[in-house]
Amino acid sequence: MSRISKEELAQVIYLAHIHVAEEEQEQLHRDLERLLDSASKVQEVDTTGVEPMYRPIPLHNVMRPDENRPSLAQEKVLQNAPEVQDGFFRVPRILD
């Protein structure tokens, strides 16, 4: 049984912003089917009335005091950027 259609696979690839070459798609589709077979086992459990556990410890909004404190220098922030211009991150054209 197919759990994930070709269209869904295309949608997931699109949303994840990953380029997948045409010739790799078939193998990837098979791998994902296998992984989903195992993942879908959670659906066998009766969870009526069970609250989901988002994290192991109970946490409320954790805030720090709204006070100025030192932050990284601009050159440190930019040091790993593939392309920098005038103190900004530079990216390819966004709008035509």
Next chain:
Amino acid sequence: MKIHEMSARELASALTAGEVSAVEVTQAFFDRIDAVDDQVGAYLTLMRETALQQAEEADARRKRDDDVPPLLGVPIALKDNLCTNGVRTTCASKMLEQFVPPYDATVVTRLKEAGMPILGKTNMDEFALGSSTEYSALKKTRNPWNLERVPGGSSGGSAAAVSASLAPFALGTDTGGSIRQPAAYCGIVGMKPTYGLVSRFGLVAAAPSLDQIGTMTKDVADTALLLNVIAGYDPYDSTSVNREVPDYFASLETDVSTLRFGMPAEFFSADIHPEVRTAVESAIKRLEALGAEVVEVNLPHSTYALSAYYVIASGELSSSLGRYDGVRYGHRADVEGDVFTMFRHSRSEGFGPEVKRRILLGTYVLLSGNYRDYYLQAMKVRALIAKDFEQAFEQCDVIVAPAAANVAFPFDGVVDPAEMHALDLFTVPVNLAGLPAISLPCGLNSEGMPIGLQLIGPAFGEVQLLQAAYALEQEIGPLPKQPQLEVKSND
């Protein structure tokens, strides 16, 4: 005994007694690395200059101050997903091959404050996804016990480094067993602390509700010493828990007959290799011989732990790795076109096949039409798994189980991704519940490969967990041999 063969505790005593200097100790480890790491491949980056400088400072501090930290001058290795200021931190990925963090992870700051020289950064499965270190995009790491076998993963470089005496101890990270399984495969002690005990600030996130930094050491005493350094509240990590941290080393000794051990029926009825079963069961018999009570406990939902884990971990991962877009840091593809084309190609070139599979799986389970059936359902199953543990700990103090169903496997021995995931059967339930657990060697199989046993404690039960592990380690004694590596001669 050679310097590199000594445990951290032995090195600390020798340093305190003035029998050796921190510079000599640090240099001895680099000599050892130069002699054998081309066979093992544990390290991705060596930090010779800064480590020797830190060692010099440690020696000066010892001369100057009366009261010095217990591990002053004892060097350490770090898994390469822990940020080190000014030293590249790759996560063994093409994506971060050139990434140089502008700050230290909190655990790194703590090690530096304790005067511990950092030897280098160790190999791992890319972004900590994997169980063999074969998914590293940068290097192959071999198991020091048998160079044709994997070291386990994802903290395989740290495990191999400690096992081959390329570092006295190391830090690793554990999202679903990534400290405990490689520790078991390499015959060392690996501990994953309770979620929230150790700050994750500066750890490159994989699955933030599961990730935890922990220790990889030659013995349990070293685990306690190292945990003393890294445990504690950190305001930079919003999931760090603010509570008093006991002295784990000072509280190691206990009368083990006061402890009650639980054997989960579901774990022991799983498909475990007969030699692993025999070794673990004989360790349990030793506990009984010491007067400890052993009872059967049940973790009825643990059979669903693997599927819940892969849904939750992949969902969180797809979100955590969304930040790699080729803009602020990381690989950028050299392609024509708009910014979205650049995103897609950067991610496609920068991530390896397993990372892509897991991001896509994670994206799928988070789709609005699938969220309820997969992600939300997995988190409900997670709640049931945590409740199972709570109920089990009403009947026992510590749970005992295998760390892995078998010993380390040969390279390319597990090629199916789903089969690779299934290796984490005994370790993932612990991460889902956020509990502390430790794996320690309990013997060698007939091929001479180490077998690991796992002890699991209740949340923040590190003291009793380490007491149990320490007592059991004393009882089992050292492994009958250590890995034998050919040492290159100097001429």
